[in-house]
Amino acid sequence: MSPYPLAVPTGYRVGPWTVERPLGAGAFGSVYAAVRDAGPGELPPRAALKFLPTGTRTPRQLRHLRDLAEREVELLGRLRSPRLIRMYEALTVDDPAHPELDGATVLVLEEAAESLQTALPRLSATDRARVLAQVCEGLAQLHGAGWVHGDLKPGNVLLMADGSARLGDFSTASELDGTHAYSPAFATADYTPPELLWSEFGEHGTRIRPTADLWAFGVLAHLVLTDGLPLPGGTPSARRDAAVRYARGAEELRLSPELPAAWREIVADCLSATHEDRARRAGRTAEPLSARVRAAAAGRPPRRPRRRALAAAGGVLALAVAGLGVTLLPDERPPGSPEASGYERCASRSVCFFSEPEGGGEMCAWDGDDPDWFDGVSDCAWAAASSPRSVYNNGGPDPGGYIRVAYFARIGLQNRLGCVERGDRRNLPAEPGVRSHTWAKTC
Incomplete structure (x- = not known):
């Protein structure tokens, strides 16, 4: 008995793809290495084909497997990230001569080693x-x-x-x-x-x-x-x-x-x-x-996530955090330092948002992403009532080009408002207010 939910023979063709060999199998899908027909095109020369058998099952099974396929197509179509396998296209097998394959959904995925x-x-x-x-x-x-x-x-x-x-x-x-x-x-x-x-x-x-x-x-x-x-x-x-x-x-x-x-x-x-x-x-x-x-x-000492973003007002860092385990970032100036004013309060390798233009007022700072400023990595409480009016990207921490910061009007990285390059500091309009951000490769 084949260990694959859907056995596909070597040399089988789906669209421009020819199956070479099996790669693996899960509860519902079978994955095969495939090569594309020679010739120009945007698709890569090689890919992994994931077969989901949707055409020859009972109505309940068919509906559920189609839902699985649609979910995967939707997710992979929206997320093109270096840490998630890319999907190039979705195909449907039309082959009545092979009823075990007829109607199968095929996801064309980036091939892994x-x-x-x-x-x-x-x-x-x-x-x-x-x-x-x-x-x-x-x-x-x-x-x-x-x-x-x-x-x-x-x-x-x-x-x-x-x-x-x-x-x-x-x-x-x-x-x-x-x-x-x-x-x-x-x-x-x-x-x-x-x-x-x-x-x-x-x-x-x-x-x-x-x-x-x-x-x-x-x-x-x-x-x-x-x-x-x-x-x-x-x-x-x-x-x-x-x-x-x-x-x-x-x-x-x-x-x-x-x-x-x-x-x-x-x-x-x-x-x-x-x-x-x-x-x-x-x-x-x-x-x-x-x-x-x-x-x-990287072998650095572990540090628990800060429960609140760094808040500052009047040029003095308000780190009222006794017993909360908050630690200063490596390049952060201590409270009361004469240099700690305006944009200069923002620690190296952080992105900082301020309640007033030109880095004035209160400050919230992060050294990573935060898809929810009010219930996420850090709590930036003042931003719920008073929209940030300025921002400073003081050097992104991520390798691979993630050095810019995109910011959004809604929680969950939705409704993009803008993006700041490394070293950029700028004022922001009062509305709509910023509610989340992420490090990005491009602006």
Whole structure:
């Protein structure tokens, strides 16, 4: 019996593509390497074809599989990010002579070299940490766009020919509706957070939040860094039972002694037993976590995300943060410094927004993205009542060209208002007000 949900023979043609060999399979899709017909065109010469068998099933199966395909097409069509596998086009097989293939939906995807699952035994400790940092960046990009992956695991982390990592397989990805999304609930048990192990499956699926991906990232990080899963048990069902006991306080989380010190707090925060604790310790999305993961991967001392943005008024930093664990950025001037006035209050490698023109009034600063200024990485409370009137990009932290800052009128990186180049400082109109921002490659 074929391990592939849809077996496609070598040499089979779909549009301009010819199937070469199988690459892998999931619960519903079969993935094959393919080559494009010779000749000019915008499509690459090689791609991965993901076949979803929608044409020969029962009406209920057909409808569900079509929904999966449409969800993946929608997500990948909107997100063209370096940390997410790109989709080039979607095709439908028209082949009545082969009823097992007739009507199948085919997603034409960027071809990866292999998955993290197959490559992991060969990766060095440095490469493993680097891959985890890039996976977390991918989750941050996904969450920033308003989606939850829902099935993060080694088989869905794809390594490109240059060794970089990207997230793939968005069949269970779900778009957020407010604070929740609805998943078809086909996630892998070992990577499912405890609160979803007994959650009800409603008409639209299971209600999930981005913190479900953070739990999965904690499991993934523990596996990648120690070659072992964080919960005990020789089978998925035994580990699921251990997760339930842990969530109910009947069992403690025992991280492997092989887990590097720089990663222990990160993994422990991601594996908080409840959504509420996870959101408090790791963040409501992957964006605040991503900065900590990058620091751990680079060997820098870990730093918890700041609970509030840096606020300043009258030229003196108002850091009333005793006991809150807020730390100064490396180049930040101390409160009361004579140089700390106007735009100069903005620390190096940060983007700062001010309540008054020319860097005056109160200030909120970030060293990363924030898709929600009022319930995200940092709390910029004054911006809810008084729109920012100036901005300063004091040097972006991201490699690969992410040195500009785009800002938006709505939470969730929607309704783009403008963009500032590195080193640029400018005044902003009073309306509409800025409510979120992200580092970008181009303006």
